[in-house]
Amino acid sequence: MQVTMSVNGEEVTKEIEGRLLLVHFIRDHLGLTGTHWGCDTSNCGTCVVWMDDEPVKSCTVLAAMAGGRTVRTVEGLEVDGVLDPVQQGFIECHGLQCGFCTPGMMMTARALLDENPNPSEEEIREAISGQICRCTGYSTIIRSIQWAAAKEAETPVTVGSAS
């Protein structure tokens, strides 16, 4: 079957098998390997991307279901060579170690801040509770997201807040 969707602002059309998972479509068919695969059961969240501004676990979404929708991946966070504050926050606050869960974490973080620019620690914990990080113990991820929120409060940041 043929599927057409917008990925990071670019329209793509591909011939695919109906059973193809969105995560494999993004990785294998589009070569966007920043989105990772980690568990098959929607537990780890390393595959989180946006579908129409909503974070989804792309290992449990068929590529066909994304037809006609707008998909945004980690590769779409940086705009015109400027890192999204979330990306910068993860660097500043050591919010990553192996980097494998990081793209999914950042996509969720970006969605959270778009909805709630000043989240509490508890709200951040809840927002990322569908995702697993084995390296950081989460505190530095939370600080990273707080850093981004603080940064955006200081200077209204438009970069990265829309795809």
Place this chain on the structure above:
Amino acid sequence: MTAVEPDTAKPEGFVDNDEKPVGYGRMLRKEDPRFVRGLGKYCDDVELPGMLHLAILRSPFAHAKINGIDASAAQAHPKVKAVITGADLAEQGLAWMPTLSNDVQAVLATDKVRFQGQEVAFVVAEDRYSARDALELIEVDYEAIDPVIDVRKALDPDMPVIRDDLEDKTDNHCFDWETGDEEATNAVFDKADVVVSEDIVYPRVHPAPMETCGCVADVERVDGKLTLWSTTQAPHAHRTVYALVAGLPEHKIRVIAPDIGGGFGNKVPIYPGYVCAIVASLVIGKPVKWMEDRTENLVSTGFARDYIMRGEIAATKDGKILGIRTNVLADHGAFNGTAAPVKYPAGFFGVFTGSYDIEAAHCKMTAVYTNKAPGGMAYACSFRITEAVYLVERIVDCLAYELDMDPAELRLKNFIQPDQFPYESKTGWVYDSGDYEPTMRKAMDMAGYEELRREQAEKRERGELMGIGISFFTEAVGAGPRKDMDILGLGMADGCELRIHPTGKAVVRLSVKTQGQGHETTFAQIVAEEIGIPPADIDVVHGDTDNTPFGLGTYGSRSTPVSGAAAALVARKVRDKAQIIASGMLEVSVADLEWDKGSFHVKGDPSQSVTIADIAMKAHGAGDLPEGIEGGLEAQICYNPDNLTYPFGAYICVVDIDPGTAEVKVRRFIAVDDCGTQINPMIIEGQVHGGLADGVGMALMEMIAFDEDGNCLGGSLMDYLIPTAMEVPDWETGHTVTPSPHHPIGAKGIGESATVGSPPAIVNAVVDALKPYNVRHADMPLTPSRVWEAMQGTLQPPI
């Protein structure tokens, strides 16, 4: 936004990237710009022209004879290129491979399967979906055999023999091991006022890194060179083992460990899947990718722990510990696949005497085979120090319980004293340095220990369950001295090469490999500190056997203790040469030069100086160099450690338990670590945080369990629970600094301290909370149902 401040504030005395960046201190990581852009390159991101995909058929049975395999339907699948069974591999002599502990393991089962999830056959197809489809078409005729699942019964005479592949094997015995002085220990137990015994189980758990294991094998058709992109923590060791197993000449093997999505010891062993991919590429002549799925990772790759320990402690009535002894039953699964120095079949479990100055100790261990996945040493265990620390810190708390003594006071009373270092333990380990009391006091101060005890007393009056748990651990990391440590005959040394380019920039090449620990940053800082070139100007190359010197890799917290020493020493070697060249340039003797982090100047005259960049250009340029000095500015060394390093730490955990649901909430966790000299405090804090979360996982939720038929009950992340941000507190960390006297920069290693030290603190806190129920011990995992049972007095061991 207050929580942002501690992390972005620059601790006193530390530099940041944009300041004068030479040497140690908080420095943002060099690897992060690619990771936050999604540009990390992990194994599954490797794409090669014509690449095929490999999938493995695994046994549904824990123990079964294979009567036959019919692969014809799979072979007929239009997208399938090959189906290979154990019989096919046996024809090439490749059906079995050595493990890292001198046992053998089936690459693909030939005679029978010995654990659920064991590799039986593999398919190579044009794409990953077709490869999986074809697995469904393979028919295997299994004949079930009674499995050996209950480790306590594994040595019963009527048990089926799992390893009938081994000559004359008539039981499921794997090995016996003993350490310490049995007679002396029995003597102190006989004279002791108090003896406390407890059965303590450390259940089987799994490292479950976010990236599963996998590889891409590519055998070049013309010159026969194999390039293997592989999720390996030890690329050089793997290369040598492939040479030994597959008979490939070692210069025709290049192992590349690309970015790795977490290792935690799970990526040390050589798994059958790697060998299968190599064989497939050899046979088919195309690159072949194999990536496990999550279930394959959980059911077949290196598990951790699985020790049943009888712990005993002897003391005087006023709390002076006299002796510790233990009897251990170790479950090694179907093949002995532990990765440890060969003379240490139980790893470094021998440090079970902990941080205490005692008179005698003894350990007796029996290891057995069962119909479960192989492994044993993984999950940031520092070669079984997790089990040792859990045993001693749990049994010391049991003693405190019996003596009705404060567990902090009991520990303080028994610490090895600073003037006793280097301290030889009663099991023969020479602790290099330590000053335990200040570390313990610091943790107690940070926690507000006395105040917490007051709060607890008040809450107990009201029927609320609050617990305070302490653990004080000493680790032994940085394997290891070549006199008695090797893996498969390979000494546990690490090489390092440093080249200063003509313009004063540098490249350092390591034998170790990061899986997230930040080597690209830390090692640049180590070299920067010694040679005065900013870390930003030092490229760190690692994870590629063709481009790095030989060494044994990153596990057991050995990168900084071993390879970090190599990096410092190779930089000093280059600096020594630079000094000679500088003496020629400034026309003074070598002795008349002074080093000033990046330049040499004439003593008493700083205006006469040359920088490392000046010297590098001179070394590579035209014109004379001092007599006997070759051109260029580079060096290579191999570092053999004299001893292990012994980091330590004091951890305090505060829990609240809901008396209605028995749910444990970790309210606070205070960790004070001493890893000697600190290179990058930001990275150290990160290493500690991650290990603490591991500890919450193991103490409260993680366990790989089996049913009586040997079905793995933890085969997905829906069943094998890992902590999320909701189950862990905001960590409170601190440090003390007691440098290692024998390490060139005094560093000790930090990668596993928290994983080792945190589980007993959490369990001790839960048990402390349950004191009103007269609970002295409760085995992990302390899930609500198990805590509830402990409250009812009906809790059974988890295995």
